[in-house]
Amino acid sequence: MSITTVPHDADKPVWILQGSFGRATVNLISRPLVAHAHSQYQFLFKLGGSDCHFRIESEDCMLTDERAICMNPWVEHAKSSSNDAPSLILSLVIEAPWLRTQLQLGEGGTASIFPQRAVVVTPDVRHHVDRIAAAITNHLVDEDDRCMHILEDLITALGRDFADPVLTAGITPSGRPVDFRIRKALDFIKHAPVANPTVAQVAAQVGLSRSRFFEQFRRCMGISPQHYIDWVRMSHAIHLLGASNKPLADIATELGFEEHSHFTRFFAQHMGVPPSEFRRHSVSLRTEAP
Known part of the structure; x- marks a missing residue:
């Protein structure tokens, strides 16, 4: 190591x-x-x-x-x-x-x-x-x-x-009360990183208009639904880069990006380094949680 x-x-x-x-x-x-x-x-x-x-x-x-x-x-x-x-x-x-x-x-x-x-x-x-x-x-x-x-x-x-x-x-972990429909939305987003749902699609999934969903989500979570969707995609990308040898093009497709370059730009905008360099220089430290 x-x-x-x-x-x-x-x-x-x-x-x-x-x-x-x-x-x-x-x-x-x-x-x-x-x-x-x-x-x-x-x-x-x-x-x-x-x-x-x-x-x-x-x-x-x-x-x-x-x-x-x-x-x-x-x-x-x-x-x-x-x-x-x-x-x-x-x-x-x-x-x-x-x-x-x-x-x-x-x-x-x-x-x-x-x-x-x-x-x-x-x-x-x-x-x-x-x-x-x-x-x-x-x-x-x-x-x-x-x-x-x-x-x-x-x-x-x-x-x-x-x-x-x-x-x-x-x-609650966010310090805010969480509406049951927002809890349902969080669960839907977490299990749909590949589908890459839009905010409107998530809103429809929980029976709210897009504007009402945006308002409720920000009130409960303190951030926009798009930022949460982006975080889930980034978390999934980081996991795939560290836990698999999949080509970057395959990871991009799995995360719903139409072009490999779109994934590279998205990742670099959030992490400051492109995914290829993140994978190359990432080292996993094998320890148990304290």
């Missing part, structure tokens, strides 16, 4: 580590990322290069040496172009059950653990960020236990320094 440093552009390497915890990526990136949302927590740290601008819902956030970004699940966000001045970024996309276990939080509590999106990086957090970045980029993932301990130390530090000290229990 190793991580290679073959660049996905002429001078833009990417290192990707996956496991039961989620995904950790060190990426040199200048391209923009479209607005999207996902079920995991995400933490962004600048390791080098230029500062970069993110739009998080209606809030503008700058990722700098001193400031990191913390996002709870289902928060819509996008990255602006860096005008060809790349940024070296550590991105942690952490599965909610793993994070809650690591922080010793109950399963039924609010998902809004991190109240501030732009946070000042504390010395302890920076120390662990540098450790995990070095472990990923210097081929230390062969030592599974060592790498996991570093990641656990970082998540513990994030919880201690940035999490809300008063956590609310007993609400």
Whole structure:
């Protein structure tokens, strides 16, 4: 098991580590990322290069040496172009059950653990960020236990320094009441990534007009139905890229894209790297959830 440093552009390497915890990526990136949302927590740290601008819902956030970004699940966000001045970024996309276990939080509590999106990086957090970045980029993932301990130390530090000290229990994972028709829609979308349903088709499936469905979905989930559909397709794409040797053209067809190039563009807009490079540099870390 190793991580290679073959660049996905002429001078833009990417290192990707996956496991039961989620995904950790060190990426040199200048391209923009479209607005999207996902079920995991995400933490962004600048390791080098230029500062970069993110739009998080209606809030503008700058990722700098001193400031990191913390996002709870289902928060819509996008990255602006860096005008060809790349940024070296550590991105942690952490599965909610793993994070809650690591922080010793109950399963039924609010998902809004991190109240501030732009946070000042504390010395302890920076120390662990540098450790995990070095472990990923210097081929230390062969030592599974060592790498996991570093990641656990970082998540513990994030919880201690940035999490809300008063956590609310007993609400749904999204922190919002979910209408039974929206629950039905979520289930339909999750089981139909190949069909790639439109928002109108999902609305008809649950007996709502498109406008009423859009309104109810955003009220319950905090994001648009299209962002949820895109997340399901991306999750399915990531799984196929990591768990199969299927040609990219076959994966594109399976996900409902008419052209291979459309899939490549869609994937790169969300991940910052094309699917071929994601597959080439992705390494699965074989560990059990804590």
